[in-house]
Amino acid sequence: MQALRVEELSQDLSGVRLVEMPEPARAPGEALVRVKAASLNFPDLLMTKGEYQFKPEVPFTSGLEMAGEVIEADPGSGFAPGDKVIGGKKTDAFAEVISVPARGLSPLPDGLSFAQGAAMGAAYQTAYTGLVELCDVKPGQWVLVHGASGGVGLAACDLAKACGARVIAATGVEAKHDAIKAAVAPDAVIAATGRFREAVAEITGGNLCDIVFDPVGGDVFDESTRCVSFAGKLVVVGFTSGRIAEIATNIPLIKGFSVVGLRAGEYARRFPERGKVINEAIAELAASGKITPTIDRVLPLSKWREGFEAMAARELVGKVVFEPGI
Secondary structure (H helix, E strand, O other): OEEEEEOOOOOOOOOEEEEEOOOOOOOOOEEEEEEEEEEOOHHHHHHHHOOOOOOOOOOEEOOOEEEEEEEEEOOOOOOOOOOEEEEEOOOOOOEOEEEEEHHHEEEOOOOOOHHHHHHHHHHHHHHHHHHHHHOOOOOOOEEEEOOOOOHHHHHHHHHHHHOOOEEEEEEOOHHHHHHHHHHHOOOEEEEOOOOOHHHHHHHOOOOOEEEEEEOOOHHHHHHHOOOEEEEEEEEEOOOOOOOOOOOOOHHHHHHOOEEEEOOHHHHHHHOHHHHHHHHHHHHHHHHOOOOOOOEEEEEEHHHHHHHHHHHHOOOOOOEEEEEOOO
């Protein structure tokens, strides 16, 4: 089969190659899945450089998540040959076949294509765990979403709107404003540069935001501490800016807000029953048409470099989806 292998860690993707290799053997408790689509996530890019917190031993097959058809699974696993599924693990999705723990799979939601299913998993699990599970988002609340052109940011905007919240989408790239509006119809789009608190205050009538969802970190986090309302929540999702911000504890004390750390995958591993509830809720929202993942482009796996480079250059609005075997 074809697989995208990280054979050496590098800053320029020079250690990444599309290779022919044997199909994986299925271990007990795993399901063998023929991958129809696999989506690119920011950790996939970081792992090619050795800059993600999870550091698989080189060489490894890249790819966090996929959608496909079950080839083989244990009796009693809940899956049978031909079932359409979504899921994955921390690696191995950018290949024609993957062997993945059956507990890491869910049925492909009704009405979704394989590409949409692959684009939904990690992004919407992160958004749902943060906004609903940890912050209990309510209709009418103001939610400020940073990194709003990325897969996770767009998912957070989409889900918050589906929950009845009022959404301010923030991005550092002005040219993406129209595309964000078309994709998720936020209540406002702002530039996440400089002192954006004034824009947030004007939009919210001075009330600021009940929830700030921040995958960016750095300067964006610093300014976001000025955008949270009293008793609000500032959700730390990641650090795509490259700088891990620090905060003096007197700031959340005086302003009365909480800083909430979000690791959706770890949350689901520690609380598997809640993880199951989250996946079921996302599938129901997707099947009803209340949420829809935004896909920037679908590429054959042979054009993997285009997708990785577009992500590195921050050109995307939505997810890149690869189709193995094409």
